Amino acid sequence: MDLKSKEFIPDTIEQLCLMVEGYQNKPDTAWLKTVFEFSKKAHEGQFRRSGQAYISHPLGVAGLLAHLKLDLETVATGLLHDTVEDTPVTLEDVRTHFGLPVAQMVDGVTKISKMKFRHTHEKQGENIRKMILAMGKDIRVVLVKLADRLHNMRTLGHMPFEKQSRIAQETLDIYAPLASRLGINWLKVELEDLSFRFSNPEAYYDLVQKIQKKKKERESFIDDTVSVIGKIFKSQMKNQPEVYGRPKHLFSIYKKMENSGIEYEQVYDVLAFRIIVGTVSECYEALGHIHSLWKPIPGRFKDYIAMPKANNYQSLHTTVIGPGGQRIEIQIRNNEMHLVAEQGIAAHWTYKEGGRKGSITAKAIEQFNWVREIVSTHQDSESADAFLEDFKSDLFDSEIYVFTPKGEVKEFPEGATPIDFAYSIHTEVGQRCTGAKVNGKGVPLKYQLKNGDFVEILTSKTQVPSKDWLKNCVTSRARTKIRSFVKEEERKKALTLGHSLVEKAFRKYGRSYNKAQKTEGLLAFMKERGCNSFEDLQAQVGYGKIVAPSLVEAAYPDAVAETPGAESGDNIITKVFKSLSKSTASKNSMVVVDGIDDIWVHFAKCCSPIPGDSINGYVTRGRGIVIHTAHCQKALLMDSARQVDVDWHSKASVTSSRVVKLKIITTDNQGMLVRLSEVLHSRGINILNVQIRATKDRKAICHFDLSIKNTSELSRVMQDIQSLPDVIGVNRVHQS
Numbered sequence: 246m247d248l249k250s251k252e253f254i255p256d257t258i259e260q261l262c263l264m265v266e267g268y269q270n271k272p273d274t275a276w277l278k279t280v281f282e283f284s285k286k287a288h289e290g291q292f293r294r295s296g297q298a299y300i301s302h303p304l305g306v307a308g309l310l311a312h313l314k315l316d317l318e319t320v321a322t323g324l325l326h327d328t329v330e331d332t333p334v335t336l337e338d339v340r341t342h343f344g345l346p347v348a349q350m351v352d353g354v355t356k357i358s359k360m361k362f363r364h365t366h367e368k369q370g371e372n373i374r375k376m377i378l379a380m381g382k383d384i385r386v387v388l389v390k391l392a393d394r395l396h397n398m399r400t401l402g403h404m405p406f407e408k409q410s411r412i413a414q415e416t417l418d419i420y421a422p423l424a425s426r427l428g429i430n431w432l433k434v435e436l437e438d439l440s441f442r443f444s445n446p447e448a449y450y451d452l453v454q455k456i457q458k459k460k461k462e463r464e465s466f467i468d469d470t471v472s473v474i475g476k477i478f479k480s481q482m483k484n485q486p487e488v489y490g491r492p493k494h495l496f497s498i499y500k501k502m503e504n505s506g507i508e509y510e511q512v513y514d515v516l517a518f519r520i521i522v523g524t525v526s527e528c529y530e531a532l533g534h535i536h537s538l539w540k541p542i543p544g545r546f547k548d549y550i551a552m553p554k555a556n557n558y559q560s561l562h563t564t565v566i567g568p569g570g571q572r573i574e575i576q577i578r579n580n581e582m583h584l585v586a587e588q589g590i591a592a593h594w595t596y597k598e599g600g601r602k603g604s605i606t607a608k609a610i611e612q613f614n615w616v617r618e619i620v621s622t623h624q625d626s627e628s629a630d631a632f633l634e635d636f637k638s639d640l641f642d643s644e645i646y647v648f649t650p651k652g653e654v655k656e657f658p659e660g661a662t663p664i665d666f667a668y669s670i671h672t673e674v675g676q677r678c679t680g681a682k683v684n685g686k687g688v689p690l691k692y693q694l695k696n697g698d699f700v701e702i703l704t705s706k707t708q709v710p711s712k713d714w715l716k717n718c719v720t721s722r723a724r725t726k727i728r729s730f731v732k733e734e735e736r737k738k739a740l741t742l743g744h745s746l747v748e749k750a751f752r753k754y755g756r757s758y759n760k761a762q763k764t765e766g767l768l769a770f771m772k773e774r775g776c777n778s779f780e781d782l783q784a785q786v787g788y789g790k791i792v793a794p795s796l797v798e799a800a801y802p803d804a805v806a807e808t809p810g811a812e813s814g815d816n817i818i819t820k821v822f823k824s825l826s827k828s829t830a831s832k833n834s835m836v837v838v839d840g841i842d843d844i845w846v847h848f849a850k851c852c853s854p855i856p857g858d859s860i861n862g863y864v865t866r867g868r869g870i871v872i873h874t875a876h877c878q879k880a881l882l883m884d885s886a887r888q889v890d891v892d893w894h895s896k897a898s899v900t901s902s903r904v905v906k907l908k909i910i911t912t913d914n915q916g917m918l919v920r921l922s923e924v925l926h927s928r929g930i931n932i933l934n935v936q937i938r939a940t941k942d943r944k945a946i947c948h949f950d951l952s953i954k955n956t957s958e959l960s961r962v963m964q965d966i967q968s969l970p971d972v973i974g975v976n977r978v979h980q981s
């Protein structure tokens with residue numbers, strides 16, 4: 246019953262045809278033989294690194310595809326997959342001889358093979374993105390590519406050493422998780438163990454040796470356990486289940502050792518037992534007998550029959566304290582579940598007699614939706630890095646099952662939050678999400694969902710996503726949507742800011758930016774900086790990548806020298822009007838530069854300015870204008886070319902508040918905190934945080950975070966505090 250693949254590599258086309266005849270009624274093997282002869286002729290004179298004729302590779306790949314019981318077209322694609330890339334054969338040749346579907350699949354596989362995986366992270370993400378895009382059109386392309394990779398991994402020993410580890414790593418990062426996501430367990434297991442062997446040979450062989458040492462002991466333990474289970478089934482069950490045990494695959498043991506930082510000897514559940522029954526109810530019956538025989542370990546029982554994994558995997562899992570106090574893991578499933586567990590998506594193919602093309606069940610198409618989703622959400626995602634990160638995060642097995650208000654089950658990776666949940670319903674729900682009710686109680690956005698939670702999302706029309714949300718979500722869907730929203734917002738702000746900075750720079754030298762756009766100098770400058778339009782150029786200024794005066798210099802090289810007292814990069818007279826709704830520069834911050842709304846500013850943490858403080862602005866790289874106090878030590882170190890003169894909006898000091906930190910030293914007197922609070926309260930000031938520390942000489946050092954409107958309010962409060970009898974000193978603290 247166990248589906249082992251190694252023995253299924255055919256040596257001849259006749260063997261391949263026999264394999265196909267084993268699962269398909271009267272397949273057109275004559276056609277398959279034509280395909281084989283075509284490929285063999287094309288690869289004539291080529292050899293594998295092992296010295297074998299090249300055709301052994303396509304034949305092997307086709308064999309693996311036949312082992313997956315795929316349709317004739319897919320098996321034929323396996324035979325042809327390297328012809329277009331490595332031989333004079335063209336796609337057109339393939340199409341005229343064997344039809345469009347096969348040609349399209351060969352094209353998909355060829356495109357993927359041509360991609361050069363660079364070593365830098367950025368490039369790798371980009372390549373994988375392209376690969377997924379190329380594969381996305383036809384799932385059979387993915388399966389051919391996986392078979393190709395498996396066959397290559399099996400013969401990786403013939404490759405030069407440095408290639409081995411790179412290919413192994415790539416397999417571990419992308420192909421093994423892909424196989425897992427498609428539910429093809431045997432393929433995943435083999436890819437993982439092969440990758441492990443070539444990417445970390447020392448650890449691999451060390452583990453092999455350790456496992457080998459206990460082989461006899463382990464085998465007799467397995468035999469004993471199987472016979473104990475067999476006995477209870479014989480006396481209690483009508484139909485006899487199939488029972489067997491074996492060590493888990495090497496890479497899973499290694500991962501367990503790595504993750505928990507333990508030695509092989511300490512990994513307790515290296516053995517997995519499998520019980521295959523006939524029906525679903527027999528699964529639960531068998532489970533009952535196992536649990537009456539041995540004590541289950543709490544929290545380790547999982548019912549993947551009632552709640553299948555994303556890849557349609559179904560089984561009951563339990564860990565029990567077995568014979569001799571040894572922990573053993575037991576999986577219980579019926580024959581159908583077992584087939585799906587091993588073959589995954591490939592278990593869903595159906596065939597018509599003699600047909601070359603199989604069709605796939607609706608259930609399997611649903612499985613594949615995951616790949617399609619990844620492709621569509623990342624179609625125009627710019628950062629390959631982000632793509633890779635998100636792609637990997639989606640490959641983890643789902644761990645958490647939660648309910649919608651209607652009682653539907655949704656599954657998420659561990660660590661998922663209401664944000665992930667909201668985006669999984671609809672992008673709009675995600676963008677507007679303010680919080681959630683979990684099991685009837687309100688929770689914040691960062692709440693981590695737990696198994697069995699009932700989740701209801703709360704939304705508000707005024708809510709918008711922020712960068713901070715990225716810290717609190719794990720699914721690629723949510724992350725991609727938030728990223729693209731934040732990016733778009735930032736670009737809008739950068740554009741506005743950039744435009745205003747550029748206009749001012751020109752005005753300062755008595756020139757017009759409008760006219761300057763017609764000068765050759767500025768046009769050349771724009772192209773030189775890789776911008777396609779003046780809008781792009783303005784955005785670059787807003788992002789802080791280009792300083793505004795350099796545009797004036799480009800348009801009017803003499804202007805700088807002609808204007809007395811004005812050097813390039815000198816201060817530009819800018820006024821930042823700000824009515825502060827919140828301390829952060831959110832969309833609602835209503836920042837105005839010289840009449841322009843919503844300027845992108847934020848306040849430096851080092852000096853935390855409040856209205857009334859004299860301030861300077863600095864154009865940062867990609868984060869808008871940062872506001873420092875005029876005396877801030879850190880600001881003095883900044884590039885003066887980036888400085889802009891800023892002022893508080895006249896209304897800023899009354900409309901909202903900012904955080905000010907005060908350090909108050911008092912005699913260690915009980916009731917002191919109450920009196921301090923009373924003073925603050927009487928002035929209507931919010932205390933955001935308090936920390937108190939007693940010193941050895943019976944003093945108390947209090948750190949208050951207060952919400953303050955402006956400097957005059959601050960000085961009044963500080964006077965009030967100072968006048969309290971027990972207060973020794975009060976200071977405003979600037980974080981360093």
Ligand code: MN
Nearest residue numbers: 302326327393
């Ligand atoms: Mn190949």
